[in-house]
Structure formats: C-alpha cells, structure tokens
Amino acid sequence: xxxxxxxxxxxxxxxxxxxxxxxxxxxxxxxxxxxxxxxxxxxxxxxxxxxxxxxxxxxxxxxxxxxxxxxxxxxxxxxxxxxxxxxxxxxxxxxxxxxxxxxxxxxxxxxxxxxxxxxxxxxxxxxxxxxxxxxxxxxxxxxxxxxxxxxxxxxxxxxxxxxxxxxxxxxxxxxxxxxxxxxxxxxxxxxxxxxxxxxxxxxxxxxxxxxxxxxxxxxxxxxxxxxxxxxxxxxxxxxxxxxxxxxxxxxxxxxxxxxxxxxxxxxxxxxxxxxxxxxxxxxxxxxxxxxxxxxxxxxxxxxxxxxxxxxxxxxxxxxxxxxxxxxxxxxxxxxxxxxxxxxxxxxxxxxxxxxxxxxxxxxxxxxxxxxxxxxxxxxxxxxxxxxxxxxxxxxxxxxxxxxxxxxxxxxxxxxxxxxxxxxxxxxxxxxxxxxx
Amino acid sequence: xxxxxxxxxxxxxxxxxxxxxxxxxxxxxxxxxxxxxxxxxxxxxxxxxxxxxxxxxxxxxxxxxxxxxxxxxxxxxxxxxxxxxxxxxxxxxxxxxxxxxxxxxxxxxxxxxxxxxxxxxxxxxxxxxxxxxxxxxxxxxxxxxxxxxxxxxxxxxxxxxxxxxxxxxxxxxxxxxxxxxxxxxxxxxxxxxxxxxxxxxxxxxxxxxxxxxxxxxxxxxxxxxxxxxxxxxxxxxxxxxxxxxxxxxxxxxxxxxxxxxxxxxxxxxxxxxxxxxxxxxxxxxxxxxxxxxxxxx
Numbered sequence: 001x002x003x004x005x006x007x008x009x010x011x012x013x014x015x016x017x018x019x020x021x022x023x024x025x026x027x028x029x030x031x032x033x034x035x036x037x038x039x040x041x042x043x044x045x046x047x048x049x050x051x052x053x054x055x056x057x058x059x060x061x062x063x064x065x066x067x068x069x070x071x072x073x074x075x076x077x078x079x080x081x082x083x084x085x086x087x088x089x090x091x092x093x094x095x096x097x098x099x100x101x102x103x104x105x106x107x108x109x110x111x112x113x114x115x116x117x118x119x120x121x122x123x124x125x126x127x128x129x130x131x132x133x134x135x136x137x138x139x140x141x142x143x144x145x146x147x148x149x150x151x152x153x154x155x156x157x158x159x160x161x162x163x164x165x166x167x168x169x170x171x172x173x174x175x176x177x178x179x180x181x182x183x184x185x186x187x188x189x190x191x192x193x194x195x196x197x198x199x200x201x202x203x204x205x206x207x208x209x210x211x212x213x214x215x216x217x218x219x220x221x222x223x224x225x226x227x228x229x230x231x232x233x234x235x236x237x238x239x240x241x242x243x244x245x246x247x248x249x250x251x252x253x254x255x256x257x258x259x260x261x262x263x264x265x266x267x268x269x270x271x272x273x274x275x276x277x278x279x280x281x282x283x284x285x286x287x288x289x290x291x292x293x294x295x296x297x298x299x300x301x302x303x304x305x306x307x308x309x310x311x312x313x314x315x316x317x318x319x320x321x322x323x324x325x326x327x328x329x330x331x332x333x334x335x336x337x338x339x340x341x342x343x344x345x346x347x348x349x350x351x352x353x354x355x356x357x358x359x360x361x362x363x364x365x366x367x368x369x370x371x372x373x374x375x376x377x378x379x380x381x382x383x384x385x386x387x388x389x390x391x392x393x394x395x396x397x398x399x400x401x402x403x404x405x406x407x408x409x410x411x412x413x414x415x416x417x418x419x420x421x422x423x424x425x426x427x428x429x430x431x432x433x434x435x436x
Numbered sequence: 437x438x439x440x441x442x443x444x445x446x447x448x449x450x451x452x453x454x455x456x457x458x459x460x461x462x463x464x465x466x467x468x469x470x471x472x473x474x475x476x477x478x479x480x481x482x483x484x485x486x487x488x489x490x491x492x493x494x495x496x497x498x499x500x501x502x503x504x505x506x507x508x509x510x511x512x513x514x515x516x517x518x519x520x521x522x523x524x525x526x527x528x529x530x531x532x533x534x535x536x537x538x539x540x541x542x543x544x545x546x547x548x549x550x551x552x553x554x555x556x557x558x559x560x561x562x563x564x565x566x567x568x569x570x571x572x573x574x575x576x577x578x579x580x581x582x583x584x585x586x587x588x589x590x591x592x593x594x595x596x597x598x599x600x601x602x603x604x605x606x607x608x609x610x611x612x613x614x615x616x617x618x619x620x621x622x623x624x625x626x627x628x629x630x631x632x633x634x635x636x637x638x639x640x641x642x643x644x645x646x647x648x649x650x651x652x653x654x655x656x657x658x659x660x661x662x663x664x665x666x667x668x669x670x671x672x673x674x675x676x677x678x679x680x681x682x683x684x685x686x687x688x689x690x691x692x693x694x695x696x697x698x699x700x701x702x703x704x705x706x707x708x709x710x711x712x713x714x715x716x717x718x719x720x721x722x723x724x725x726x727x728x729x730x731x732x733x
Contacts, residue, residue, distance in 0.1 A: 227481050249627065
C-alpha cells in the first residue's frame with residue numbers, strides 16, 4: 001500500500017506546469033495547500049489544528065518571493081516546513097528542579113500511553129545526571145501495575161515505594177515524605193491511566209497535586225494517537241496545568257501528527273520522546289525532525305541501505321568502534337565525503353535525506369564546488385583541530401577561513417554539519433534503528 | 437447496559453466536546469458546500485482518514501443525486517447506509533476446539549481484552565485456557581493472572597523473559613489433553629515495524645498450527661480507538677505476518693471513535709468483532725455496526 005507519496009513530489013507535481021518566477025500567487029498556494037492538508041491529516045494532525053496551520057502558512061506564503069533556485073512548489077514546502085518547526089517549539093529537555101527538594105514529577109495520561117515504562121526511562125536519565133530517584137507506585141487500579149513499576153525501578157536503578165492499593169493521594173504524600181527522609185532528591189509518581197472525561201479520576205489527580213508540591217506534571221502521549229489527541233491534551237492541561245509533554249512509541253512507523261496537535265492546543269513544551277522498549281531508549285525532542293516526519297519527507301531507510309552497500313564491513317566495524325568511543329572526528333568526516341561519492345548519484349542521495357537539503361538546492365545538480373570547499377576547510381585545519389574539533393574557537397575559525405579562501409560562516413556551517421552527522425551516526429551506531 | 441446504550445453514553449460527551457453539529461446540519465436542509473465541509477469535519481474528526489472520507493462523501497453526493505433526494509432526514513439515512521455498507525455484518529463465532537491469538541502494538545489493551553474474552557466464552561459455557569505468552573513486559577503475566585482469576589479460568593504461565601512459543605506449546609498440549617474448548621493466547625505488544633518481533637509472532641503462530649492442527653484458528657488484532665491512521669499500517673503488517681481474522685477495538689468509552697476501522701474494512705476487508713467500552717470484565721461487547729455508526733454520527 002503506497003500510503004504516503006512524498007509530499008514534496010506531490011506538490012512539485014501539482015506545480016509542474018507552472019513556470020512562475022515572481023511572487024507566489026494565491027492559486028498556486030491554494031493548490032499546494034490542498035496537498036499539505038492531506039499530508040497533515042494522513043499524519044493524524046487534528047483537523048482544526050491543520051486548518052489553522054494552513055491558514056497561517058497561506059498568509060505567510062502569499063506574496064513571498066520565489067527564490068531564484070527554487071520552484072514555486074519548493075518555495076511553499078520551505079515555508080510550510082519553517083512554520084511547522086516554529087510551531088513545534090525548541091528542544092527543551094530540561095526538567096525543572098524544585099527549590100525545596102525533593103523535585104516531584106507526576107506522570108499522567110490515557111491508558112496504555114506508556115507511563116510506567118517512561119517512569120523507568122526518566123529515572124535512568126536523571127540518575128545519569130547524578131540524581132537519586134524514587135519511583136512511587138500510584139496506579140492502584142490496573143492489575144499488576146505496581147509489580148511492573150517495581151521491576152522497572154530495578155532495571156533503572158531507582159528506589160521504589162508502594163503502599164498497595166490505598167488512596168492515591170495518601171500514597172503520593174507518603175512517597176514524598178519517604179523520599180525526603182531517605183535522601184532521594186527526585187520523586188516520580190506513576191499514576192493510573194485514565195480517560196480525560198472521567199471526572200472522578202481526573203479529580204483524583206487534582207487532589208494529588210494539591211497534596212504534594214508537584215514540580216513537573218508531564219502528560220504522556222502515544223505518538224500514534226489520532227484526532228482525539230486535542231481533546232485529551234486539552235482536558236489534562238485544563239485540569240492539571242501540565243508543564244510538559246512526553247511522546248512515546250516514536251520508534252514505530254507513525255508520522256506522529258498528534259505531536260503537533262498537542263503542542264498547538266496546550267502550548268506546552270514537548271520534552272522527551274520514547275523510542276524503544278529498553279530503559280535507555282529516551283531522546284530529547286527534535287522539532288525539525290518531527291516536522292519532516294509529519295510532512296512525510298525523506299527516506300532515511302534507503303539512504304542507509306545504500307550506505308551499507310558502499311561501505312565495506314571492515315571499515316564499518318572500524319567506524320562503529322569510533323562511534324562507540326565517540327571519537328568520530330573531522331578526519332573521518334573528510335573521509336565521509338569520499339564515501340558518499342561511492343554511494344552513487346549524489347543528488348539521489350540528497351533527496352532521501354529528511355529535512356531535505358533539496359529545498360535549498362533546487363532541482364539543479366548539487367554544488368560540487370561546495371564539497372570541494374568543505375574539503376579545503378578541513379584540510380586547512382591543524383591535526384589537533386581535526387581530531388578534536390572542540391578547540392575550534394573564533395580565532396582559529398578565522399584563520400581556517402582565510403587559509404581555505406572561505407568565510408567564517410562557511411567554516412561554522414561545516415562544523416555544524418559535522419556535529420549533526422556525528423549525532424546522527426551515533427544514533428545509528430547505538431540502536432541500529434532509525435532515529436526517526 | 438447494552439452496547440447501544442453504552443456507546444451512546446460514551447459518545448454523548450464526545451458530541452458535546454467537539455461541538456457536534458451533524459443533527460443541526462441535517463436540520464438545515466441545504467446540501468451546499470458548507471454541508472459537505474461539515475460532514476468532512478465530522479468524519480475526519482472520527483479518524484476515518486482523508487481518502488476514505490473523500491470516498492464516502494463522493495458516494496453520498498452520487499447517491500443523493502441519483503435518487504434526487506432533498507429531504508434532510510433521508511440524507512442522514514443515506515450516509516448511515518454508506519457507512520454500514522462499508523462495515524458489513526460479521527459476528528465472531530468460534531468453532532471448538534479453537535485457539536484465539538490476540539496481538540497488537542504496545543498499550544492497546546491486549547491483556548485486558550484477553551480477560552474479557554475469557555469471561556465471554558465462560559458465559560457461553562465453554563472451557564477456556566489462557567496462555568500468557570507476553571513474557572516480555574514487566575509483570576504482564578501477573579496482570580493476566582488477575583484476569584484469569586476474575587474470569588475463573590486456567591492459565592499457563594512461564595517466567596518473565598522465557599520463550600513465548602514454549603508457553604504456547606505447553607498451553608496447547610494441556611488443552612489437547614484436557615479437551616479444552618478455547619485457548620486464548622496473549623502476546624507481547626510489538627510495534628509492527630520491528631522485524632524480529634514480527635518474526636517471533638510468526639513463530640508462535642507456526643507452533644500453534646503445527647501442534648494443534650485440528651483446532652480452529654482465529655487471529656485477532658487489538659486496536660486502540662484513540663489511534664489514528666497508523667492503525668492501517670498496523671493491521672496491514674500484522675495481517676501480512678499472521679493473517680488477521682478480525683479486530684477488537686478498545687477504549688471506545690473515551691472521546692475517540694476509531695473511525696479508521698472503516699478504512700481498514702474498506703481496503704483490507706478485515707471486520708471488527710468486538711469493542712471495549714470500559715475497564716470492567718463485562719465491558720467487551722460484540723461489535724454492532726448499527727450502533728457504532730449511530731455513535732459516529
């Protein structure tokens with residue numbers, strides 16, 4: 001089932017007959033927005049949210065000059081993508097810390113969103129930051145939920161507190177008290193999954209919030225949620241004034257439009273994503289990646305397959321080792337440029353990269369001179385700078401720019417690219433699975 | 437409370453929550469673009485999906501044009517009929533001995549569904565055995581044990597982390613020797629794009645086929661009504677792996693409607709057999725297309 005044709009292809013197709021090179025016209029935008037709308041709906045972005053979004057983008061795009069290198073279709077996608085990234089907010093994976101310890105984090109959400117597992121992941125994440133974490137079992141309804149949390153606590157190396165199936169507020173209060181007495185600086189309360197329309201159970205959460213000083217109230221949302229995400233998010237936010245959102249099950253193949261819906265109706269930051277079943281499978285939220293994902297752009301899988309066939313096993317092993325030791329440096333990056341050339345037509349490759357450099361490059365062939373320039377930049381660095389890019393301060397960058405006949409901006413761009421690549425490779429190396 | 441009442445009760449709040457306009461819409465009596473746009477809003481809002489929504493609206497326009505309908509009450513009936521035509525009428529009936537395997541992605545309510553299904557079969561005077569083949573998730577076995585006790589049926593359970601196929605093997609052997617009517621197999625939640633986990637599921641499926649060839653086989657997939665269009669991909673890939681016979685649509689007691697089952701029935705011809713409408717043991721009901729459609733509209 002070819003469910004999703006690449007959005008950019010669709011829009012470009014809609015524009016194939018147009019050769020307009022001036023400002024975007026209303027008709028052009030309208031045509032493109034029809035495709036964008038379908039893409040958003042297929043990605044489960046809420047109907048109303050999509051409608052508002054499109055109205056906003058249309059306004060923004062109207063009258064926008066079409067850049068020389070772009071077609072009208074690409075120009076529209078560019079605007080859409082930018083707006084989407086903006087709406088998603090920034091990467092904000094910091095959790096607040098209470099001025100008076102312990103910091104209390106309350107997890108809430110529908111049944112089956114993945115709260116209990118997420119408690120463990122957060123605990124491990126915080127533990128790595130040197131926190132001492134206590135998990136409090138406050139799901140008194142689901143059979144064996146307490147056992148599950150206890151096992152999860154064991155796996156993540158967190159403390160565990162339970163009082164059986166008594167009043168949840170009482171458990172929360174005692175849990176925090178226990179934490180205070182036993183030197184835990186962070187408490188994570190695992191509450192039962194509940195429907196947002198169940199007044200009695202929603203009141204129960206409000207009571208917990210009244211009884212203990214909750215620092216972070218996090219709503220856990222399944223990435224596969226459909227149109228109803230807005231109702232859920234709105235109800236929870238209204239009742240509990242949530243401080244952030246965690247998206248789970250992003251390791252599936254869902255396009256995760258619910259993320260946009262939740263963000264749009266609550267305005268609260270999306271802090272983390274769950275990307276697997278293991279305790280380490282927690283990532284900060286990346287708005288740009290999420291935007292590409294929702295729009296259905298990019299084909300990372302094919303890209304990786306190509307890369308696999310181009311890089312021989314021994315080299316791959318060497319690279320994997322480097323990644324493990326986090327020693328992927330600019331020398332390796334330089335090598336990558338040659339590797340990429342082996343993988344085939346570079347323009348085909350670029351089209352597979354989500355986030356689409358294609359937008360900036362247009363349908364023209366890729367600028368080979370830029371690759372050459374980047375190689376020059378790296379070659380103008382000292383051995384120390386190549387193996388330890390962290391030392392690249394402004395004066396060094398200025399020198400490199402002068403030496404390679406480029407600008408500091410070019411150098412910055414290259415370093416940013418390197419960092420992104422490193423980050424991406426690290427993900428691939430670690431999980432053998434797509435980051436998105 | 438019967439299916440109809442429960443669904444209506446559950447969806448009543450939905451109607452208020454999303455500013456439900458359909459009845460007013462039909463009362464207005466004008467079939468202009470605004471009418472169809474509102475209709476689109478309702479269907480999309482129920483997670484029917486953009487393509488199926490478009491088809492439904494196209495079909496409605498067509499039928500109303502054909503029959504020259506101008507009566508608004510009739511338009512509602514027309515729309516209802518289109519949805520019913522898509523959903524069809526199929527009831528789940530197990531011929532014994534049977535093995536019913538329940539699968540799906542994480543957190544949709546598989547374990548709870550198993551407990552409720554056991555209860556349904558017990559009420560039909562069938563002997564039931566539960567195989568706790570979710571050996572992965574922490575405390576899944578304990579959770580199922582509680583349900584087995586509630587439904588008063590036997591359960592075969594190994595320790596966490598053991599081979600699920602081995603659990604199934606034991607359960608099937610036990611069922612054969614005791615002449616048990618129905619074996620219910622709970623499986624671990626797995627995302628359909630995880631190849632190795634889908635292979636594991638295929639293996640469990642093969643073990644049942646091989647060890648219990650005389651049993652009737654039913655593979656049910658559990659879908660969370662809250663899920664959006666990804667449900668299509670879920671059913672598609674699970675079906676490819678193990679041949680899905682039908683759907684259990686859970687969590688219909690919220691404000692979500694799971695309209696994606698229309699798309700699934702339309703494109704893959706896989707029917708909904710049961711719906712979950714609450715956390716109690718009796719909150720699993722045979723699917724009734726008529727009340728379901730009433731609930732959406």
